[in-house]
Amino acid sequence: MSLLEVKNIDVRYGDFLALHDISLNVEEGSIVSLIGANGAGKSTIMNTICGLNKPVKGEILFDGKNISGLKPSRISKYGLSMAPEGSHCFERMTVKDNLLMGAYLAKGSERMERLKSVYKLFPVLEEKQNQMSTYLSGGQRQMLAIGRGIMTQPRILLCDEISLGLAPVVINDIYEKLKEISAQGITLLIVEQDVNRSLKNSDYAYVILEGRVVMEGKSKELNVEDVNDAYFGMNKYAH
C-alpha cells in the first residue's frame, strides 16, 4: 500500500520553476531513495512534502489524505518527520534536550521511553547526552538529526543528504541504523548523491535531473551505468 503519493507537483521559487511535474510513490515499509546532482531539486522535493514549500500544481497524499499546502506542524502530527540536510540541531542545547524537543507533544513517561529507544539505537548519543550539540562530530550530528526525527515516532522519516561530508565507515554505520529503523516499521525516504550507495540501500529509487524525474525503478533492477547517464543528463536524458 502506498503511504506517500506525490502527484504531478510543480514548485516555484519566484520565476524559477524548480520542480516540473514530479510524481513519486512510497510504499509503506519500504526504503525509497532520491538520487541527483547538486541543484537537481532533491531538497525542494523533501521540503515540499513536509510543508516548507507549497506546490503551485499537483497534490501530495499521505495515507490517502491530501496534505499539500498544510503547515509543517500539522503534517508532522500525521506522522511525517524530517531529518534535515546539514543535520540542523539546536546548537546551544544539550544532546538530550535536542532529542526531547523532538517529542515535545508526548507525555513525560512516553518521552523517556522514546529517548531510551533512541539511545539503544545510537549509544554514542547517550554517552554525549549532557554535551552541547555544537560539540558533536559530523557523524554524531547526523545521528542526532535522525534520532530527533524518530522521537516523534513517525510513520515515515525523510532524511536529506545523510552522508554529506562523512567518512565511508560512518556512512555505512548510519545506513545500518536506518535498516534497523526500517525494521521497526518506519518507512524511509532518503536523499543520496552516491549512485551505488543509493541503489544498495533502497528498495526503489528515483533519479532527479533539473527538477524532473528522469528515471525510476526497483533499486536492484536499475542499471548503474544507465542511472549515471540519467544523473548527469547524458544522451536521451538531457532536456
Ligand SMILES: Nc1ncnc2c1ncn2[C@@H]1O[C@H](COP(=O)(O)OP(=O)(O)OP(=O)(O)O)[C@@H](O)[C@H]1O
Ligand atoms: N529558497 C530558494 N530560492 C530560490 N531558489 C532556490 C531556493 N532553494 C533552492 N533553489 C534552487 O532550486 C534548485 C533546486 O535546489 P535544491 O536545494 O532542491 O537542490 P538539491 O538537489 O537538494 O541540491 P544539493 O544536492 O546541492 O543539496 C536549485 O537550482 C536551487 O538554486
Ligand SMILES: [Mg+2]
Ligand atoms: Mg539538497
